[in-house]
Amino acid sequence: MMDTHDDIFAVARELPQHERAPYLDEACDSPEQRARVEALLKDANEADAFFAGMDAPRAPEIAEKAGDTIGRYKLLQRIGEGGFGVVFMAEQREPIIRRVALKIIKAGMDTRDVIARFEAERQALAMMEHPGIAKVFDAGATATGRPYFVMELVRGMSITTFCDVHEYDTRRRLELFSEVCAAVQHAHQKGIIHRDLKPSNIIVGLDGDRPVVKVIDFGIAKAMQQQLTDKTLFTRFEQFIGTPLYISPEQASLSAIDIDTRSDIYSLGVLLYELLTGKPPIEASELMAAGFDEMRRIIREKEAPRPSTRLATIEDEEIRTIAKARHTQPKTLGFLIRGELDWIVLKALEKDRRRRYETANALREDLGRFLRNEPVSAAAPSRLYQMRKFVERHRRGVTMAALVAAVMVAATVVSMRQAIRAKKAEDVAVASLANVAAERDEKDRARREAEDVAKFLTEVFASPDPTISGRQVTVAESLERASKKLETDFADQPDRRAHFQHALGNTYNALGLYQEAIDLQEKAYYHYLNRFGKEDERTLSTASDLALSYAFGNKPGYAGRLQEELLEFHRRHDGPDDPKTIAAMQHLAISYDTVGRATTALELRVEVLDRTLKRFGADDPRTLSAMQNLAISKDRNGDKEEALKLREEVLSKLQKVRGPEHPDTLRAISNLTISYDQAGRHEESLKLREQVLETSHKVLGSEHPETMLRMENLAGSYERVGRRDEAMRLRSNAADLRRIAMEKSPEQSLRTMVEIAAAYGQAGREGASQALWEAIGRRAEQELPAKPTWEHQDALLARAEWRARQGHWRTAAEDTSHLIDLSAQSIRFLHQAALLSRANDREGYRNLCHKALEAFANSPYLLDAERASKICWLMPGIDFDRNLAHSLSDRSLGLEDYSHSWALLNKGLCAYRLGEFQVAAEHLEKCLTSGLAPEGMAAAQAVLAMTRQSTGGNAAANEMLQAAGKTLGNAFAQADDTPQQVPFGQWYDWLIARCLYEEAARELTKP
Template sequence: MNSDRSDHSQPTADLPSSPAGDVTADMPPPAAAPVREGPGSRIGPYRILSQIGEGGFGVVFLAEQERPVARRVALKIIKLGMDTRQVVARFEQERQALALMDHPNIAKVFDAGATESGRPYFVMEFCPGEPIDAYCDRNRLTIEQRLDLFIQVCEAVQHAHTKAIIHRDIKPSNILVASRDGRLTAKVIDFGVAKATVSKLTEKTLFTEHRQFIGTPEYMSPEQAEGSQDIDTRTDVYSLGVLLYELLTGTTPFSGRELRSAGFAEILRIIREVEPPRPSTRLSSNTATLATVASQRQAEPTRIGSIVRGELDWIVMTAMEKDRARRYDTASALAQDVRRYLAGDAVQAVPPSRSYQFRKFVRRNRVMAGAVSAVAVALLLGAGAFAWQAQVAREQRDKAVEAQASADRQRDRAVLAEAEAKQRADELQLVADFQADMLAQVDPTEAGRMLSADVAARLAESLRKAGADDGARDAAMQAFTSQWANINATDAARTLIDGVILKPAAAAITARFADQPAVAARLQQALAERYHGFGMYVEATALLQAALDTRRRVLGEDHPDTLESLNTLGTLHHVSGRLAEAEAVYRDSLERYRRVQGPDHPDTITAVGKLGALLWEMGKPEAAEQYLRDALAGHRRVLGEEHPETLLSINNMGFVLQQQGKFDEAEAHYREALEKYRRVLGPEHPNTLVALNNVGYLLQAQNKLAEAEPFWRETLEIRRRTLGEAHPDTLNSINNMGYLLQMQGKNDEAEPYWREALDVRRRTLGPEHPDTLWSMNNLGGLLVVMGRLDEADPLLVEALSKRRATLGEGHPNTLMSAINLGGLRVTQRRFAEALAVLEPIEPRARDVFTGGNARRLVSVLLYLGKARAGLASDSAGYQAAETRLLEAQQLLESAPGASLRDRQECAKALSDLYESWHAADPGQGHDAKAASWRDRSGVEQAR
């Protein structure tokens, strides 16, 4: 940020949504009646302590067994009203499945029975822990650590298979992880939909209602989706592949949100026919979540894709083959291949051959024709059956058959058309994701480097072809290099990219995707984010607003994609200086995140922090501080200490502490953020540069100018090179260097920085943007110091007028402009005008300028004292001036960052006051006071 503030507010990536819950049927399950058993009640020898889980038909309690052995157990009981034949069969099946197994990674069964009312229950080992995906992310387990846990899961599933049991519902919530005896241990639970491969688990029939899933769609194998009874252990191998995919990428191969928004037939088609992207492809395409996913795996965002690419891709995709004959034969074989990978040995999984890929492609595209043939056969058979029945009532039945057949044909055609349309939409969405990924990788810095190198190479080649000798070539190249140094290659590349890529893309989206609004919105969002990264906020806002309008219309107000666009729009309003609009959007998005995602979701916590940063900038410190503290605590708790969002919150709290005058605490926060940003994001990442800038900002606030200078010079050098001259962050650094040089008394060196910042901001941000007004205010202040009052006057008047109009009378920035203009009027000896500017702001300045900002209150009091002294004609006037100046001098004794020069200026003002007072009213001792303050000011009395 500028000289009087820090870069404490930066744009953030959207985080992935929470994992979706289970789906069992298109229709909602019947509501369960209240469970009578609860904490304090008893079931046999077990005393219930608390409820720890609940499924579709059962409730799990933590209970205490008192005899014959004292221990804590998990007691599962059928819900009241759910004891149908189907549910009782599933319940009994789970109990018997668990009883057959004895493995350290599977929960053991201890006992079984029925309550007094006849509802069955069973008692099993209590396995404290949390779902494997949540545990891995919360504890930031590396990919190697995740693979070690995954091997345990495979071994547990293999044990079940040796007991002729197929789990059929392997997913993160059915695998609990905890640290036991210093070792991470995974426990596989919930065999409620398990299937026996040889012997019956129970003599009771396991009923499956019409169109009901056995399993969870995201983890379901193609043969499960077909409803086939020919299910074998390779079904679990497929689900293990999905689990591994999620542990590596943070998401399932098929989005739970998309599956649940599709019809029943479409869900089955996706599972059976659609090939998901490889894990490495999914990682590289999800740019919005890449930093989060990488941080949760202690990996660099730029490297995590390459870690997964290759052997891990092959292992996952082999386990998830549509054709089960091409999968690993057993869970043990899958585990062994993972072990080979960890040991650095060659894995058995290999990418599919080109011929096999071609056969799969042909087979996938014949599905529609095959479906049509199947429908025709079914209709012929149906017609034959009805013809036989027509012997009883031929005419009536023939009409009914024909009507039914016609309806069936129409329905089937509609189903096929819908499936084809959905497939086309899916393909378009994949293309949109790919194009968004490509846009995110457009880097003007690298393009500028390439442009510079290419122009130099072409010049050298043209000189060679022209026959120039070595001396002439060297001279020409040196001249070129000297001239080219005056051109910012990053700026040139950005202009070129905008004209050749971004603008044509924006126009093409509207024209080519009119019938695919969701795809158009995805691309507009990506373009807006790229423009935002370029610092081109006007273009970004227009595209983002279009994406938001489309997503609201097509997806709804609370859809995650809509919230993504809403949140980004708030950021654009913020950085564009439209603070009131930003506040309205931030509050709207925060309310929706809290309601839709919950208070502990990373997106919600980030929204809290962004609102806090904005409120601080709007001059609402009390409200802002609580939001920022809540965000920091939430990010530490949910995302960990080194997540980029946590580091942003640490930086923001450093800013708050600095403004409160707690410099030591602020410095600790700033330096922690800087050190971790350098390690996690790299030394030239924009967020790293924010932290680098803020360490310098803190040092200059303490008047440690020589220490601050290298931080600000390094920030400016990197920003000029990587972001270009016109980027808002670069302009902040230019502004800061001007301020630093002025504070060091190097006014002639400072002026070009101030003017450059003001000129470019006026051109790129507009005349009323807060940053433009900062530059206007700062240049005016410098010109006052340099004695060029006529040049300073219009700048300071304009800055104050526009700040009053855009920010309000009481905003801290408006107060700063009033102080500067009041100081100018004092210097011009226009004392009455100075009082007219300064007196109205004194009460607000006393409220706002405390702690680390006390020097600004000193300025108000100093200028008020000088103005009153200049107008004083009696003792009352001199006393009013004396009161302000003595208070200013007292504040300077304790004000953070106050310099000797500040104290000398105030002492001189007191000396001048008492000299004037002595002249007006001699013999009152004012001359002695004048001499005393003159000595303290370091100024000798003229003789």
């Protein structure tokens, strides 16, 4: 159908001058038609100029004004105006008196398709019945024949303005937005697409204190399943309808693709983006400055930045205003949005509508999951997808860049290798002219090795074709391919293979993949050890890195043994002040700390600081590292004030020496927050943690273990200052990031799964936590017969703890009993004792006591003696070899440092059970001043309360029982056994304390 000159003129007349030419290019079917329309526009412009120049009144318009009456409605005032219609507030006179909104086509705009659109809106609204959509009351025509309809008068303001004025936080904005989704879903179910969803078309008013959402202006709505009017409703080919900032790419494409409900989903995504950040994804100024075609290209192709990323680009003054309108702080706002909300918004804003939410209800449900701390269906856009989009736009440039990069990698590796080898050869030549031949051979070997290295790295890190692989290729996967290639490509070159295993192991370590690092570094270490001996430079270097991977990978015992050997060698071979010796001391102190030898670690670190100051000076990074580590030891040995001073000094110097974004600086900030929290300076700690997390996201990335740890630390700060919702949200985001990192690797460790499951539990997402715990149990049980590794056993132990936290004592006890059969560790016996005591299984408990004494009576380890003795004394009235248990409690007093405190508790409990109340009191009172952890302190207080009760000190006994209850209250709810925020692995000690406290409460209330 060809549009008439008048039709095209009527639309062009309302467009701004700069938009008319592009519109006429598309709308006119012939040069003659275009010339005719341009002549009409010229005449109209000249008429306007004439009347303006005469300063005379305009030609009379056939238009209504306030005070006029249309049918039974009196127009009160104009309250709105769109492209085709004018809206009045009117008063209905009969059959009832009420205020309404009356919309009427503008004078001069009553062309056929405008009337058709107007009637379509009237019919669309009449079809819908939803509290979130303005109701239609009546319809008719004016005396001049222009149609109008009457609808519910919606009082309020746009949704964005309403939220800003009332300073709605993120949660309340999402709840309000969810009501908008519900209204749009209703329209879609009725077959209506709005096609112009934007803030001004979503009005929010108040009904008392309750906000009420109304979606208005279906003026450009489209029927999907039926004809809304018998008049012709035709959208011109290559003419888009809607507001550019909010329209979907398919609306801007002007193609033959039909518009469906997913176009409204895109507009909802833009609205959600603006509600969260105060800005639309594309700046209005950018679209206004672009020509018509460029504006369409921007809408179709420009990817929206993540909302959290967009916030980071806003100027300080403006971001403070945006954050205030959301009732939070600027830095906090980014943390709250980062993660799941980023993913939800970006899914709604997908350029490809097939990747968007299918329905408004699906978007609403995902927001509901977010608000309930449940896993959302949206996921972070994969780097593969982003790369594919980039390649599609820059295919030729990417191809050339890849070729150049491959050549550069090879050339760089060759050059570096040759330079290193040449330098070594030069040093040899200077030392002895007799080594000229050896120098030449070394250079030839270095050249060949460099060529092999370049070839190997180019093949390993050349990414597969994304269109073939169809999934994301991660750095970890490339490294895995590299480690497998080493076994084949260097099968006959074991020395070179070991060299690469060592290097790739260090890369794994840097990525936080510690078990993978250990697997490779162990192979390299044992190869060098067997081939060159323990004092070869290659063996020593690999041993040092392997020890660090052991330490980071939760194997401090392995790390300590290696580091003691390294330290002994370097002291003997290099001297006490050599950098290698000092580094070995630092590393060994870390391992000592981890296994509880805090005093020994402190002594080592004092020596390290003294030697680094003399050797390197006060501002050297190695000296600052020594100060940082000494602060850790001071803290753990009770000198909190000195630790705080050291940490403040370290941070001040690191910011100058290393810069604000260096990993050492970030760790220094994190350590200082610990001291601030211990000193009660929680707000200062919180601000620093916000700062370090923001930098960590930028420098290390969201999925690095240190970033996720800092998210959890910040969540702890939020809890301490009472911002529990933000704490839960951050813990949830951290758990999701761990889950995403886990899902990217096909062989993720069970330990990682345990960490994620525990984090979900702490974030209040019990459903997600339970599902993961069940998966952990199934996998561990399936793999355990074939791979009875520590990892599998630890996973089952964690699953047992989770079951116990749910109150399933007997099933948890079955898990630990199975683990005892696999590996008779004293700590597992203690876990089993705690569970059997809580379940009041006296028969099972008695059998466990006999089994523990038999297993550990002659153990050379004092920790075994302490645990075996404690197992026997936890539950009263049990028959076992008391003399043997007593002797073991005496032996355990030989434990040093922190472990000695637990031995004092055990001795006090033993003496109380034997009726030696004075001995019990002496040991328990020492225990209370030994710096014991809160869970041990609560247990000691409970036993001391019973001891004082037995000697007639009722008042002192009650006072001590109250102290124990207060200590326990920090971890347990008042009426159940569920710990609120106790990390996994520490829970059994809290459970023991709980059992002893309940026993004390019963004893003190006996008549």
